[in-house]
Amino acid sequence: MSNKLNQSMxxxxxxxxxxxxxxxxxxxxxxxxxxxxxxAVFNTDFPNKSLFLxxxxxxxxxxxxxxxxxxxxxxxxxxxNDGIWFKSIxxxxxxxxxxxxxxTGFYIVLYFYPQYLGxxxxxxxxTGLISLFDPLSYLLSGRPASQWFVYxxxxxxxxxxxGYKFMxxxxxxxxxxxxxxxVMFFQLGFAFLIPEFMAxxxxxxxxxxxxxDLKSIWPLNYYLFDGWSINGFLSSGNLGLSLLIFGVxxxxxxxxxxxxxxxxxxxxxxxxxxxxxxxxxxxxxxxLSSKKLSAWKLERWLIHTVLxxxxxxxxxxxxxxxxxxxxxxxxxxxxxxxxxxIILTLVFSITMIYKRHELGKDALYGAIGYFAVIATLIIMxxxxxxxxxxxxxxxxxxxxxxxxxxxxxxxxxxTGFYPILGNRVWCRFGCPxxxxxxxxxxxxxxxxxxTNGGQCISCxxxxxxxxxxxxxxxxxxxxxxxxxxxxxxxxxxxxxxxRGVLKLENDSLKGRINSNEILLGNDVDLxxxxxxx
Amino acid sequence: MEHIVIIGNGISGVTAARHIRKLSDKKIxxxxxxxxxxxxxxxxxYIYMGHMTxxxxxxxxxxxxxxxxxxxxxxxxxxxxxxxxxxxxxxGSTLEYDKLIIATGSKPNKFGWPGQDLEGVMGMYSKQDLxxxxxxxxxxxxxxxxxxxxxxxxxxxxxxxxxxxxxxVTFLVRENSFWNGVLPDGExxxxxxxxxxxxxxxxxxxxxxxxxxxGNGKSKAVIIEETGEEIACDVVGLTAGVTPNIDFIKNSKIxxxxxVKVNRYLETNIPDVYxxxxxxxxxxxxxxxRPIEAVWYTGRMMGETLAQTICGNKIQYKPGHWFNxxxxxxxxxxxYGWVHSSKSKPDYEQHFHWKHDDDTKCITVxxxxxxxxxxxxxxxxxxxxxxxxxxxxTEKRDVDYALNHLIEANFDPEFYKSFESAIQKAFQNQLxxx
Numbered sequence: 001m002s003n004k005l006n007q008s009m010x011x012x013x014x015x016x017x018x019x020x021x022x023x024x025x026x027x028x029x030x031x032x033x034x035x036x037x038x039x040a041v042f043n044t045d046f047p048n049k050s051l052f053l054x055x056x057x058x059x060x061x062x063x064x065x066x067x068x069x070x071x072x073x074x075x076x077x078x079x080x081n082d083g084i085w086f087k088s089i090x091x092x093x094x095x096x097x098x099x100x101x102x103x104t105g106f107y108i109v110l111y112f113y114p115q116y117l118g119x120x121x122x123x124x125x126x127t128g129l130i131s132l133f134d135p136l137s138y139l140l141s142g143r144p145a146s147q148w149f150v151y152x153x154x155x156x157x158x159x160x161x162x163g164y165k166f167m168x169x170x171x172x173x174x175x176x177x178x179x180x181x182x183v184m185f186f187q188l189g190f191a192f193l194i195p196e197f198m199a200x201x202x203x204x205x206x207x208x209x210x211x212x213d214l215k216s217i218w219p220l221n222y223y224l225f226d227g228w229s230i231n232g233f234l235s236s237g238n239l240g241l242s243l244l245i246f247g248v249x250x251x252x253x254x255x256x257x258x259x260x261x262x263x264x265x266x267x268x269x270x271x272x273x274x275x276x277x278x279x280x281x282x283x284x285x286x287x288l289s290s291k292k293l294s295a296w297k298l299e300r301w302l303i304h305t306v307l308x309x310x311x312x313x314x315x316x317x318x319x320x321x322x323x324x325x326x327x328x329x330x331x332x333x334x335x336x337x338x339x340x341x342i343i344l345t346l347v348f349s350i351t352m353i354y355k356r357h358e359l360g361k362d363a364l365y366g367a368i369g370y371f372a373v374i375a376t377l378i379i380m381x382x383x384x385x386x387x388x389x390x391x392x393x394x395x396x397x398x399x400x401x402x403x404x405x406x407x408x409x410x411x412x413x414x415t416g417f418y419p420i421l422g423n424r425v426w427c428r429f430g431c432p433x434x435x436x437x438x439x440x441x442x443x444x445x446x447x448x449x450x451t452n453g454g455q456c457i458s459c460x461x462x463x464x465x466x467x468x469x470x471x472x473x474x475x476x477x478x479x480x481x482x483x484x485x486x487x488x489x490x491x492x493x494x495x496x497x498x499r500g501v502l503k504l505e506n507d508s509l510k511g512r513i514n515s516n517e518i519l520l521g522n523d524v525d526l527x528x529x530x531x532x533x
Numbered sequence: 534m535e536h537i538v539i540i541g542n543g544i545s546g547v548t549a550a551r552h553i554r555k556l557s558d559k560k561i562x563x564x565x566x567x568x569x570x571x572x573x574x575x576x577x578x579y580i581y582m583g584h585m586t587x588x589x590x591x592x593x594x595x596x597x598x599x600x601x602x603x604x605x606x607x608x609x610x611x612x613x614x615x616x617x618x619x620x621x622x623x624x625g626s627t628l629e630y631d632k633l634i635i636a637t638g639s640k641p642n643k644f645g646w647p648g649q650d651l652e653g654v655m656g657m658y659s660k661q662d663l664x665x666x667x668x669x670x671x672x673x674x675x676x677x678x679x680x681x682x683x684x685x686x687x688x689x690x691x692x693x694x695x696x697x698x699x700x701x702v703t704f705l706v707r708e709n710s711f712w713n714g715v716l717p718d719g720e721x722x723x724x725x726x727x728x729x730x731x732x733x734x735x736x737x738x739x740x741x742x743x744x745x746x747x748g749n750g751k752s753k754a755v756i757i758e759e760t761g762e763e764i765a766c767d768v769v770g771l772t773a774g775v776t777p778n779i780d781f782i783k784n785s786k787i788x789x790x791x792x793v794k795v796n797r798y799l800e801t802n803i804p805d806v807y808x809x810x811x812x813x814x815x816x817x818x819x820x821x822x823r824p825i826e827a828v829w830y831t832g833r834m835m836g837e838t839l840a841q842t843i844c845g846n847k848i849q850y851k852p853g854h855w856f857n858x859x860x861x862x863x864x865x866x867x868x869y870g871w872v873h874s875s876k877s878k879p880d881y882e883q884h885f886h887w888k889h890d891d892d893t894k895c896i897t898v899x900x901x902x903x904x905x906x907x908x909x910x911x912x913x914x915x916x917x918x919x920x921x922x923x924x925x926x927t928e929k930r931d932v933d934y935a936l937n938h939l940i941e942a943n944f945d946p947e948f949y950k951s952f953e954s955a956i957q958k959a960f961q962n963q964l965x966x967x
Contacts, residue, residue: 081582455858459575494946503944529848
């Protein structure tokens with residue numbers, strides 16, 4: 001039997017056939033909105049930019065909202081996954097590939113050829129798509145738009161409208177609704193508006209803030225410790241200093257405490273913008289993540305490599321920065337390197353002392369990684385000059401990271417490939433922040449997904465809809481709790497489970513990782529026998 | 534090396550194989566005529582509904598079997614020669630065994646209805662049934678209406694499947710309320726209403742008389758016993774329960790009744806031949822269970838138990854407290870302990886029933902009329918913890934304890950509204966009025 005049932009070669013089938021009249025009208029409205037943007041890309045000079053921008057974004061929003069209403073509100077509350085694997089867009093069909101290619105193309109142009117979008121250089125005025133967004137940018141920050149402003153606006157719009165869709169889809173599930181409201185709030189407020197207002201502040205000569213998304217924590221925000229960024233903070237009075245301190249506290253205090261109490265989900269699926277887009281606009285693609293064991297192996301190598309790279313890169317950046325004007329700072333370069341070494345050693349030894357037995361073979365990899373980083377620090381110390389470390393410029397290291405990790409991985413592959421590889425490619429394989437939070441979650445957190453005794457029927461809905469590619473079923477059918485560093489706590493496995501087997505919980509550390517030899521409800525004597533062994 | 538041969542790669546057979554491998558180095562062969570690899574039968578519905586592909590229903594990746602040295606053989610066993618310890622396949626080949634485990638599962642019941650073997654008439658049990666349905670009911674143009682006969686768990690799943698492709702469904706239920714041979718009345722009636730809310734044409738007290746052919750060997754309509762009404766339909770789903778799938782054993786020396794007769798050690802009358810899962814029949818039901826239990830969970834338990842026996846730790850099949858679960862369209866159902874329907878309820882069993890105003894959530898707690906002993910709970914639309922009820926049943930708690938501590942058993946996702954205090958209040962009010 002062909003495993004892809006009801007596979008159709010037609011471009012439109014089966015979706016177009018099944019669209020209701022209201023849905024067709026909604027598609028028309030939304031596509032008209034997109035068409036205005038497309039016209040702008042081709043340098044159409046709209047007479048009244050404010051009007052056309054509002055019209056475009058408004059039509060996209062209204063189209064999506066009306067479509068969603070018709071899609072979900074006529075049905076009873078419940079799981080709405082009918083036909084996901086028959087639809088071209090959500091099953092790597094031709095629409096999926098087209099969407100993937102268009103998105104990837106958009107990211108390449110955005111990162112590397114912004115002039116094609118109309119980004120002005122050398123003080124000229126913007127043209128094309130970017131100029132269409134000028135009125136909104138002037139309104140918020142008083143500056144002309146840039147490619148990043150256009151991107152930020154569209155990104156926020158996507159999270160808001162698809163967040164609405166997601167909330168309707170899960171209108172029986174308060175966890176999903178609250179979580180989505182939270183990512184919508186943080187995206188609109190923290191990621192979109194506040195940086196624009198910081199730019200407003202910078203109009204005053206007292207401020208020179210590196211306006212950024214306040215909730216974006218290092219190492220996700222890898223440029224937080226760039227020279228220009230630190231200079232900006234330090235030259236912006238108390239506010240700047242507070243922000244820098246907040247940035248450092250976020251890494252070392254706030255995030256460990258929250259992760260200990262709630263798991264990394266507090267960030268990854270409640271706050272983070274990358275996660276926010278994945279959970280809303282990317283929701284239709286969550287089933288495309290690979291659940292193979294080989295994918296899990298690749299994931300662990302890749303994400304930790306990125307983490308090590310980002311730690312070394314950041315250390316190098318700060319090291320170089322401190323060297324420029326040693327008299328300016330109380331912190332010397334060697335003291336800084338020693339400090340980094342001490343922090344890493346502390347983390348490594350605490351983990352090894354308390355959690356060695358849980359790690360098994362991974363302890364060895366951890367140890368290798370640790371000693372590699374320490375060796376790097378020592379080499380850094382002996383090869384470091386004012387602008388060079390390991391005989392190369394630290395800024396070169398930073399550029400390489402920015403290009404390959406910051407742009408290509410997180411943007412082009414991470415989002416462009418949504419319809420092909422699933423919606424959390426970046427979060428799963430690349431994000432160094434996710435690696436740190438995941439490490440904390442696996443080692444020192446109250447969070448786990450509890451399985452409900454022997455009720456699992458191994459159906460596979462949980463694994464299929466896990467965007468992080470965790471084979472949830474492998475644990476559930478053994479009655480084992482799921483404690484995985486990659487779990488972002490989106491709660492969908494629990495939602496789609498037809499037998500009520502999974503529950504996201506924060507509880508005591510004791511007995512968090514259980515492995516029952518025998519499932520509950522089984523043979524009583526046998527349970528005793530096996531558990532005695 | 535001892536050769537263990539398992540007929541059937543469902544949950545029972547595969548669980549047995551996995552545990553035998555955990556405990557020993559024996560040579561293991563699993564035989565199936567249905568599929569190359571183990572899949573979750575309970576998930577077949579989700580393939581038709583487009584929630585998953587067939588691969589997603591396979592709990593283990595394909596390399597798993599070779600890595601664990603479990604041989605998979607595709608073939609249909611025609612006869613078992615227990616004297617020569619040899620299996621004869623339909624295609625002529627043979628296979629010798631040292632120990633044989635029969636785990637062939639069930640097949641859909643057919644009660645001799647005229648037309649029951651026509652094309653377009655099918656059960657919903659096997660992968661082949663699913664393929665058959667895909668052929669005859671790919672969409673609502675090819676299949677303008679489907680009639681489902683038999684109001685049980687598979688019937689309502691088939692209704693949900695067809696509904697997902699907008700195929701109109703007429704659902705014939707023999708009883709006067711859905712599945713009320715198992716569910717207490719309040720629950721059964723709530724599910725009746727939920728079925729109708731999904732625009733499924735539910736016909737209670739309705740029996741099938743015959744299925745009419747279109748003259749080319751394909752079904753075109755059904756006739757209702759009670760009214761003689763003819764309902765035009767392209768597909769007829771027969772979901773009136775299942776029977777052990779053991780026809781090929783009938784002419785062997787292995788003793789059978791409705792299923793393969795086994796003792797508490799899951800041994801048949803022939804040494805070194807065992808039966809587990811849906812196809813095994815106990816001499817008498819254990820602790821109120823039925824002699825034949827066609828349930829995912831019991832198949833899994835028997836597999837684990839038998840693996841011990843085969844690997845030298847001879848042990849009786851002694852299932853713990855009864856539990857089960859299902860999903861009726863959008864309403865999840867879980868049961869722990871015994872809650873009987875009005876038809877099967879023993880005299881001492883008293884019920885407390887609570888239903889939410891939204892008509893999608895309810896619970897029934899059963900307890901002993903005299904001793905107040907907590908006997909079991911059915912829960913609809915509220916998830917509850919297996920472990921908690923299992924413990925309370927073992928500790929022999931009374932019904933007041935269970936209701937006062939109900940919140941400990943709650944397993945709903947975080948931030949869900951909790952109904953425990955409303956339930957307690959209703960329980961106290963009920964006691965006062967009595």
